[in-house]
Amino acid sequence: MRHLGPLLVTLAVLPTLLTAQDDSASRYPNTAGEHTWGGVTIFTDQDLLDPWRNMDRNYTMGVGAGVTGAAFSEWPLGKLERTLLGWFHPTISETSTYITKHDLLLVGNGFTPDSLGAVDPVVGDRPYGSIFGFSARRLVVPRRLRARQGRPPIAYYPEAFRTELVVGGLGVGVGAWVQTKIHENNSSVVPLGWHNEISDGGEPTFLARVHYERRLFACGMEGQSCGHPSLHAPRNFEATTFAEAMVGYYGNVASGLRARLGWITSEFWDFDGTPLGSIAQAGGREASGPNKVEFFFFGGIQGRAVAWNTLLHGQFKSNPYEIAYSDVEHVIGEFQAGFALNFPLWGNWKFGTGWIYQGRTAEFVGIHARTHTYASAFVTVTKTPSLR
Numbered sequence: 001m002r003h004l005g006p007l008l009v010t011l012a013v014l015p016t017l018l019t020a021q022d023d024s025a026s027r028y029p030n031t032a033g034e035h036t037w038g039g040v041t042i043f044t045d046q047d048l049l050d051p052w053r054n055m056d057r058n059y060t061m062g063v064g065a066g067v068t069g070a071a072f073s074e075w076p077l078g079k080l081e082r083t084l085l086g087w088f089h090p091t092i093s094e095t096s097t098y099i100t101k102h103d104l105l106l107v108g109n110g111f112t113p114d115s116l117g118a119v120d121p122v123v124g125d126r127p128y129g130s131i132f133g134f135s136a137r138r139l140v141v142p143r144r145l146r147a148r149q150g151r152p153p154i155a156y157y158p159e160a161f162r163t164e165l166v167v168g169g170l171g172v173g174v175g176a177w178v179q180t181k182i183h184e185n186n187s188s189v190v191p192l193g194w195h196n197e198i199s200d201g202g203e204p205t206f207l208a209r210v211h212y213e214r215r216l217f218a219c220g221m222e223g224q225s226c227g228h229p230s231l232h233a234p235r236n237f238e239a240t241t242f243a244e245a246m247v248g249y250y251g252n253v254a255s256g257l258r259a260r261l262g263w264i265t266s267e268f269w270d271f272d273g274t275p276l277g278s279i280a281q282a283g284g285r286e287a288s289g290p291n292k293v294e295f296f297f298f299g300g301i302q303g304r305a306v307a308w309n310t311l312l313h314g315q316f317k318s319n320p321y322e323i324a325y326s327d328v329e330h331v332i333g334e335f336q337a338g339f340a341l342n343f344p345l346w347g348n349w350k351f352g353t354g355w356i357y358q359g360r361t362a363e364f365v366g367i368h369a370r371t372h373t374y375a376s377a378f379v380t381v382t383k384t385p386s387l388r
Contacts, residue, residue, distance in 0.1 A: 032099055068101065085138075128176075198322060312363065332360055352379070
């Protein structure tokens with residue numbers, strides 16, 4: 001089945017990732033603390049995963065499969081991301097950088113109106129829409145030094161910088177094919193309006209995202225390392241604040257809070273509560289903590305100021321139906337909540353899985369405007385880098 005393609009591709013490269021020799025330090029000068037091959041990630045957004053409200057409407061599905069490692073910093077999309085968004089990151093060097101992380105992902109999603117059985121556009125509801133493409137993501141965690149009276153300075157890691165570049169297509173038909181096949185196979189209502197989707201037949205598009213996150217509480221004081229996994233004990237609580245901006249098929253800025261509660265052995269930059277966030281407008285996952293068991297609950301809230309949303313009002317092509325720009329909600333709220341589990345496999349390889357419940361307020365005005373919820377699940381196999 002073709003919709004299993006991302007999964008099969010990821011599984012096919014898994015043996016190579018697990019056995020590859022690490023020489024990233026000499027071959028990839030724009031990286032720090034990364035393995036040449038660092039792991040694989042598979043994640044999906046699906047209303048079917050929402051046990052309370054499986055409506056299969058609005059944001060109806062999303063899938064991503066990716067690989068991690070320093071090697072992807074030199075792939076064409078990785079180089080393009082660095083060229084366009086490198087200004088956002090602090091300078092990478094052996095002394096000023098703790099770790100970098102590069103991901104390359106195949107991503108796609110789909111959006112639908114509430115009435116799947118309608119052949120003609122449902123005026124006042126969101127139009128069909130989909131995105132399919134590739135995403136290059138980069139993380140940089142700088143090393144900061146804090147002076148101590150009469151003693152050497154202590155290193156601490158209070159912040160993380162992320163960027164992402166997505167290139168792909170709107171309306172290329174992948175979302176229509178996948179959703180139709182799923183509904184045909186489970187005897188539910190077959191969607192009949194995909195010929196009305198935004199940019200039907202295909203139109204190139206892109207997205208650039210910058211994201212900054214910072215630990216909320218003071219750290220780096222006497223006896224605290226604030227982020228070095230080899231020095232601090234497991235924590236039971238952690239909170240951060242973040243801000244981000246997107247330009248491309250989405251144009252918006254957002255800010256919010258995140259928190260984790262449980263048995264935590266990884267760092268705050270290790271976990272992204274919205275793995276398909278920039279694709280579905282809610283970064284993969286990074287692994288850098290010690291290879292120990294951890295289990296935690298997490299939650300987050302954020303506000304988003306929206307300048308435009310191409311999946312509602314179209315890009316350049318004319319469409320059979322689209323939401324008027326004046327009917328786009330320019331301020332929306334979002335939340336996430338869920339749990340995650342990580343445990344060692346062998347050596348410095350670790351396995352992670354989890355479930356995320358997400359929602360956002362209405363993205364447009366009118367009689368069909370609605371708050372929407374959905375859920376996500378993910379599976380990762382990652383290699384923790386050497387501690388420095």
